[in-house]
Amino acid sequence: MTEVAAIGGYSDSERAAYAEIGAVFHDTLSDLLAAPEDERAGVRVVAYKHHQAFGAAEMDKLPALALIANYGVGYDAISIPDADARGVKVTNTPNVLNDDVADLAIAMLLMQARGLVQGDAWVRSGTWAKEGPPPLARKVSGSRAGVVGLGRIGREIADRLAALKLEVHYHSRSEKETPGWTYHADPVSLADAVDFLVVALVGGPETEHYVSREVIDALGPQGVIVNISRGSTIDEGAMLDALEQGGLAGAGLDVFQGEPKVDPRFLELDNVVLQPHVGSATHGTRADMGKLQRRNVTAFLAGDALETPVN
């Protein structure tokens, strides 16, 4: 009887590790749910590397399900209330990706402010030799940055912003112990106080459009948004309006509503840096995420404590 189903696109070494514990593989959750009932009935553990919604309807087709081990820190595809109601445990892979995600936030901020995608094209197209230097860009040091959501990733970002000599502000549900960073009780006040706004919220319904039109307006024409969290955390339509009409200076975005499809309005903009959700997409970190996911699976199968439980 198969106890473990591994869903999503795993690397060869990851597949080998799951094969060792007898896992079956499916590309998508739908594929598993379409499997014969006797296969589904035996599945106690789903190793999940997918963004398809995993709620009551899906869980009910897996009557023995007891653990969903998510690959990734963000588990917004999985309904925790539905899991709780069925006694299903959920784990994720926090921390091992913090540095990569924070590095990407910093890189996108610098790339946007300094015009570096354009700079590379300026050299490659021969424009430098033909027309001289590109327009002057924007200095980053000495500016004010605001972090929305001061969890583990938010802190890594704030540390790096401080090292780049930006004045650090932040907003989170409650004030936290920090090295002198300025707390704002609401996101509009934060946006109003800073030049660069970096969004490091968790995803899910509670943070949907948390960066609202009002927050975007408060950030204003000199403001730049950086988002490494989830596309859902920003009112994307309001952000696009502002980016198109001079209401914002620019954006650096790794995540989008409906990704991997991206609103074509983004593609017309030259004041945005766009990335294909690569916050944790390095060999080292993806390997570490896979190991942590598997440690949760094997701990569960052995009856040991889960390393990184969510619920």
Next chain:
Amino acid sequence: MTEVAAIGGYSDSERAAYAEIGAVFHDTLSDLLAAPEDERAGVRVVAYKHHQAFGAAEMDKLPALALIANYGVGYDAISIPDADARGVKVTNTPNVLNDDVADLAIAMLLMQARGLVQGDAWVRSGTWAKEGPPPLARKVSGSRAGVVGLGRIGREIADRLAALKLEVHYHSRSEKETPGWTYHADPVSLADAVDFLVVALVGGPETEHYVSREVIDALGPQGVIVNISRGSTIDEGAMLDALEQGGLAGAGLDVFQGEPKVDPRFLELDNVVLQPHVGSATHGTRADMGKLQRRNVTAFLAGDALETPVN
């Protein structure tokens, strides 16, 4: 009689400030040297924003020359021995650009390692939606970085590398007081010890091809070079050979031999990030550089001490 000649492309506000002290303007040093003898004879101060060689031959056509106030920290276009021999003082504009240059070094390092120019194109071309995520990239944190030349800019870069959780090594003429960074007495030893090599040397004949073929070989197939100093500091032919043949993993380059012309071999490479010498190219820093250059000019004219003398 004109005492001040401003050479190069100044902004409107800079031109206005120089016009106030009666400066004449020329696009290039050659233009000034082609001026009538009575104009040249009166020039005591050259405010210099140009990369044309300024040595004995040029100085001898300006018999009253007493100050060359260079715009930029790098004054390798100006021959200091020739200036010394004629009692000509030289000033530059250090420090005000350190943060911008260090920020660019960090940005290019992250962009190269994480494939971010390619990432932006991956989204814009629709490849993400059509073909899925791009190949995995390289994790930066936990790696080893080496700084060649630990002057003021080198230190700013090293501080930022440490904040990104890289192990910091450096090479300079002598060991310096540092927060535990590892000193290497020669550049080959440094290159051998690190993954990322950031070049922050001064330009000029003494550092020509300081990053030699031997240094590049020591850095090796996993190594990445970042250069924000001068194109002359690296043996560019050796670096191109290595980049083309797998002898280096990549490079992030803001400066080139013979710039703004760039060796066309660079344009064929997808493992390099190329920038058109924009280390200090922000509105804020360029304004500060202009102010410092002018403070040196006005101090000289008033008989006061120079703020940032080179010789």
